[in-house]
Amino acid sequence: MVMAEHEGLRERKKRQTKLTIEEAAMRLFVERGFDNVTVVEIAEAAQVAKVTLFKYFPTKESLVLDPAAGDNPAPIVAARPPGTSPLGVLRAHYRALAADPGGGPALGTEERVIKWMRVIMESPALLAGMHRLLDQQRDELACVLAAEPGVEPGDLTPQLVAAQVTGVILMLKAGFYQALVAGGSLAEAGAYLARNVEHAFDLLEHGIGDLYTR
């Protein structure tokens, strides 16, 4: 009855099962596309009942999108070192990602990452799921920004800034993914990122200016 810290056979098996399911799903998705694979097929391939699959992954989408949950701006801002600014630390984060792409979501080999992205980019359902994820991240960032010192309750500024920031980040990521899928190498995608990160954050900091205002 008392749970030992022992990391028994149970835990190990569970992790193994989850991995098996994930890999079976990924293999099928890469082969035939997200929308042309049913969950029972995945379950069969992983030698598991459908019900069991849904115990590990609440939705079909989560089979693909769970590993993409990384790269959430809110925690980055919340956990930044003292003396740095929210925007500054985000700029640095993406600058670093451009210099070392693949340092982001850890999924294994470059080849694997590219396959995985292609799966996402080719399914409207997954793209929509991605965007839903981003919406969540936007709200989290708004919360973090609203908790900054000097922000008064009722001020819409945190929400507005969070919306701008996550919007821009989404565009950067979309470009990165596209470069990755089209170009075929992390290095190329990183170059793309490097080319655009500074511009994007400058735009955020200094405004659109007279670019589209007259």
Place this chain on the structure above:
Amino acid sequence: MVMAEHEGLRERKKRQTKLTIEEAAMRLFVERGFDNVTVVEIAEAAQVAKVTLFKYFPTKESLVLDPAAGDNPAPIVAARPPGTSPLGVLRAHYRALAADPGGGPALGTEERVIKWMRVIMESPALLAGMHRLLDQQRDELACVLAAEPGVEPGDLTPQLVAAQVTGVILMLKAGFYQALVAGGSLAEAGAYLARNVEHAFDLLEHGIGDLYTR
């Protein structure tokens, strides 16, 4: 065989059927919430077969979200009078909306609008649908901005600006809806909008500045 312009009985009946379905759906949604109503119930209430319902509305969501499709920034920017700027015309649009709320999506009485919004705000599925709609509008706006004179192909600026603009607009709208549902009157929501529109567009034009940058 040749379709007359006559607006025959056929067309009238079709419009009537669509309206009947829409109203039956709205009544049930208001009564019991979007997620607690099935499409067959709606079909029964509208005296129509399920398959017919889906001929008029491709998804359950579209029963609610179709009328919300208005207020798309892309056409506003594309059709602006010469000599005006994209951002300027959008600012003017929302300024006008703040002065005369209810001038936006035309749905009938104030009471109806509020009920309709409450239905949306209380369903995560509909909220997500809303966001999907916004994503589409963002991409459209990016296209329009990319077509402006002086923009070079490959420049990410249109996408970045579009993301910022639609993000900010989403926040304005969300606040507007919330004020409407909470406050209960278009006037109050309009006041809320008036209080924030200028701030939001100033932020877009002049940037976040040192607000969150140090």
Place this chain on the structure above:
DNA sequence: GTTCATTTTTGAACTCGGTACGCTTTTGAG
């Protein structure tokens, strides 16, 4: 090694959104 409570897995039946197919009814043009 046996016992027994707890956890995990399983199959089958179910709900709901959405589609396919074939059929009947309604409409409008000639």
Place this chain on the structure above:
DNA sequence: CTCAAAAGCGTACCGAGTTCAAAAATGAAC
């Protein structure tokens, strides 16, 4: 009135996700 097109209908079907009770696996105590 005739006839082709359009609209509606019923039914059976699909896939994602849930419910439930029964079966199997695990781990701890003896």
